[in-house]
């Protein structure tokens with residue numbers, strides 16, 4: 001498959017005059033996509049159970065930074081079982097190889113983490129493959145062409161979980177969901193209090209870390225707090 005030619009992102013915006021030529025698509029309601037804290041210990045399994053039992057969660061991403069794959073694999077084993085028992089998709093961040101080794105449901109790839117086409121080849125047609133697209137229409141279209149199952153845009157709000165260089169606007173979600181069927185994920189500093197414009201703009205998933213794990217009343221309260229804005233309350 002040929003790569004898309006590089007196009008100025010602004011040139012890809014939808015002219016409002018033509019927006020009504022697109023049929024409104026049916027999309028399932030926006031769902032919660034939990035991202036793990038960047039560091040965890042063996043006690044995290046209990047926190048994950050509490051979070052997943054508190055309300056609907058579509059997917060859990062194991063995103064551990066700065067530790068080797070053997071340690072991640074050891075920490076992951078009980079977490080895979082917890083997700084599987086609740087039919088929550090278990091997604092591994094960064095590494096196609098680790099996703100395969102753990103029998104994960106999918107992998108999330110940043111722009112430097114590998115090609116979704118390789119992920120598909122190694123993980124198979126059922127795997128959920130996500131790609132970070134920052135605030136770029138071009139990257140998202142390219143990811144779609146390369147077979148991504150979802151594209152992730154961000155950061156929508158300031159975050160202390162990761163140093164980010166790109167800021168995304170809710171209108172990007174509206175453009176994507178008007179033109180493409182591939183689901184889109186919004187990420188970056190999302191809380192139950194600031195999420196409403198992202199849901200209204202069309203986000204298919206809200207990817208959230210600190211608002212759940214750092215909730216003052218614990219992760220279960222963190223998940224419950226999203227139920228209202230996701231129309232699950």
Ligand SMILES: Cc1ncc(COP(=O)(O)OP(=O)(O)O)c(N)n1
Pocket residue numbers: 035061063093094108109110111112113130131132152153154162185187207
């Ligand atoms: C759902 C989702 N979206 C974006 C990211 C960020 O991925 P990446 O740019 O590779 O940065 P790291 O997470 O690896 O630091 C993500 N992990 N998940």
Ligand SMILES: Cc1nc(C(=O)O)sc1CCOP(=O)(O)O
Pocket residue numbers: 035132134153154155156158159160161162164187188189190207208209210211
């Ligand atoms: C992992 C990650 N990726 C981002 C991006 O913009 O691509 S923002 C981010 C951090 C998400 O955690 P929190 O919900 O605590 O802000």
Ligand SMILES: [Mg+2]
Pocket residue numbers: 093094108109110113
């Ligand atoms: Mg990455």
